[in-house]
Amino acid sequence: MSANATRPLDHEVLAAVLRVRDGVLEVMLWQRALPPAAGRWALPGGALGPDEDVASCVRRHLADKVDVAQLSHLEQLAVFSDPHRVPGRRVVATAFLGLVPTDVDPSVPADTGWHAADNPPPTAFDHDAIVRRGRDRLRAKLSYTNLGFALAPSTFTISGLREIYAAALGYDVAATNMQRVLTRRGVLTPTGEASAPGRAGGRPAALYRFTDRSLRVTDPFAVLRPPRR
Amino acid sequence: MSANATRPLDHEVLAAVLRVRDGVLEVMLWQRALPPAAGRWALPGGALGPDEDVASCVRRHLADKVDVAQLSHLEQLAVFSDPHRVPGRRVVATAFLGLVPTDVDPSVPADTGWHAADNPPPTAFDHDAIVRRGRDRLRAKLSYTNLGFALAPSTFTISGLREIYAAALGYDVAATNMQRVLTRRGVLTPTGEASAPGRAGGRPAALYRFTDRSLRVTDPFAVLRPPRR
DNA sequence: ATAGTTATCGACTATAAGGCGAAAACTGGC
DNA sequence: GCCAGTTTTCGCCTTATAGTCGATAACTAT
Incomplete structure (x- = not known):
């Protein structure tokens, strides 16, 4: 039927x-x-x-x-x-x-x-x-994946990526380790370029891109988990 | 329509x-x-x-x-x-x-x-x-979850659990750390009982159970990943 | 008793994460 | 030009977790 x-x-x-x-x-x-x-x-x-x-x-x-x-x-x-x-x-x-x-x-x-x-x-x-x-x-x-590539622009700074993750996750993430952890795991690659600083000044930020823009499962990023306490 | x-x-x-x-x-x-x-x-x-x-x-x-x-x-x-x-x-x-x-x-x-x-x-x-x-x-x-509880019996030995994971995953997993890692994360709880040894002898194995039989996402178990080399 | 078998534990090493402060690299005002 | 303010990045240290290996415990069978 x-x-x-x-x-x-x-x-x-x-x-x-x-x-x-x-x-x-x-x-x-x-x-x-x-x-x-x-x-x-x-x-x-x-x-x-x-x-x-x-x-x-x-x-x-x-x-x-x-x-x-x-x-x-x-x-x-x-x-x-x-x-x-x-x-x-x-x-x-x-x-x-x-x-x-x-x-x-x-x-x-x-x-x-x-x-x-x-x-x-x-x-x-x-x-x-x-x-x-x-x-x-x-x-x-x-x-636990590199899905961030789908939210981020093609090149971005570490602090820009941190803001995207924080907004998507709904809680603040510790930015200090993000570059180190994501880079070490091969998720991020530096482009060699630097961004222009904002009008308040500050050191120009290095630009990065996602190494692999196809969806890949990785170990979870502890830096993206909520703080323990 | x-x-x-x-x-x-x-x-x-x-x-x-x-x-x-x-x-x-x-x-x-x-x-x-x-x-x-x-x-x-x-x-x-x-x-x-x-x-x-x-x-x-x-x-x-x-x-x-x-x-x-x-x-x-x-x-x-x-x-x-x-x-x-x-x-x-x-x-x-x-x-x-x-x-x-x-x-x-x-x-x-x-x-x-x-x-x-x-x-x-x-x-x-x-x-x-x-x-x-x-x-x-x-x-x-x-x-990356405790879904193993759904394959395992209600109580089991560490080596029994290792065999289940190895069969389900299709590759051998290192059993040595499994007890320590899963126990530390609170996924496994010892029951206090021990199993009877096989006919070849050997020390009786302690029995464990899954702490939580509802599906929960955990950090991934590195001990369950394939060997690196 | 003793050899064989299996499980568990402890010690050590290696790797990764988290925190903090110092240094680098810029802007704008004076 | 110099200095205060701002933002990023790096290095060092501490802590947490993973991986290895050997020693020990607890049994069976002869």
């Missing part, structure tokens, strides 16, 4: 696209104009088409909101399948996690904006739970 | 249920008697019902093959959605990873058996890829 006659089974994809801006981890949401859940904020996404897999599908729907080429990372998050997650319909959602680096600023439609991932505005359906899952997945992976 | 009229969209759940037996990581498969893919081996699972989420669904279908209460762990793995993953139908699968401890031996139907997860017999559809994903997820999580 295939889809129930009285209540057809639909499948949609949704994407929690995250970025760090001004020290805040943000998620992309658009405001629904029409019922159901008019006025509430929703994740980008849409129905799974007959001839595509979920990865193609999420890229296709994201293209309505943002230049997909500016996404530095996209991965499956989880399936959300509560029979009542969308009132009046039976729709299973495959959620994705997308990341945008700090040095690109994708233009988005008028109904779409960026909101603090820790405190989003009222969302449609279960989209708040999906945002939480995406945020938690990012935080977990930051400490 | 809901499901395409000419090619209805179905959703199924599948479970890669793994266990360690005699030093081998095994997966539960049943042999299909009827087309399509008659004679090939398949993962347990079935269609998503109209009033259940995927977690309830996978437990319901697993109950046909095994006593679900004997599963020590069950988690979402990934969505498999290639439009041609099942010939002639459009069916999206949510795959789960299940684990069975070494000290229970669930009875299974006649068409169902356990096969080496590293080298399964010819499978139906994309079930071999799902087995690989489940195996890889287990291996990754063994080294």
